[in-house]
Amino acid sequence: MKLSRLGPKDFGNALSFWRHAHGMGTSGVETEEMLASFLKRNPGLSFKITDRDEIVGTVLCGHDGRRGYLHHLAIRSGYSNHKIGKSLIDRSLRGLEQIGISRCHIFISASNKDGHEFWKSINWDEQGDLTVFSHDIEFPTG
Numbered sequence: 001m002k003l004s005r006l007g008p009k010d011f012g013n014a015l016s017f018w019r020h021a022h023g024m025g026t027s028g029v030e031t032e033e034m035l036a037s038f039l040k041r042n043p044g045l046s047f048k049i050t051d052r053d054e055i056v057g058t059v060l061c062g063h064d065g066r067r068g069y070l071h072h073l074a075i076r077s078g079y080s081n082h083k084i085g086k087s088l089i090d091r092s093l094r095g096l097e098q099i100g101i102s103r104c105h106i107f108i109s110a111s112n113k114d115g116h117e118f119w120k121s122i123n124w125d126e127q128g129d130l131t132v133f134s135h136d137i138e139f140p141t142g
Contacts, residue, residue, distance in 0.1 A: 003087060006046040006058060011035045014048070014072075017055050021074035022114070029136060038062060045095040049084050057084035061092035061104075068096040068104035086122060107132055 006014065011032040018024055039046060042062035049057035056079045060071040070092060075084050096104055106124070108115045120126065 001049055001051045001056065001082070001084070003047055003049050003091065005044060006039065006048045006060070008032075008036055008039075010048055010055070013055050014058055017058060017076070018072050018074055021072075022077060024072065024074055024109075024112075035060075045092050047088050047091050049088065051079070056082075057088055059085075059088040059092050061095065063096060063099070063101050066101070068093070068101045070104060070106040073106065085118065089122070 014035070015030060015032065018030075038060065045061035045063075045068075047059055047061075048055050054076075056076040057074065059073045062069050062071070070089065073085055073088060093104060096102075105127075106119065108119065116126070
């Protein structure tokens, strides 16, 4: 297995991988163009792990200049015992630390019990006092 940076040639496979990953959803705003823009703003923070050139794990990582954010940590079924998730997280956190970011967040669906257990098992703190609101930005054209 090989850990490397997530790059433009991976976008199509990554989007397909995320759409089929257990406990994860994607929205219609996630496109190859969006990924390119995200990686351009957050260079060297997002990674993949491949096994024989097939993606078996990913993480998107970015920041707002103050806090880091992990998105789309996904591990292919059958690879969960390979410590892939922890390797991806550690690599992204090291990148954040190198640019002076000292705190990182991840948003987990309330129904993703496996995800909750995973994050607790690696000593991340659940922020039970927060609620996330979202809105897709779409203005009429013309």
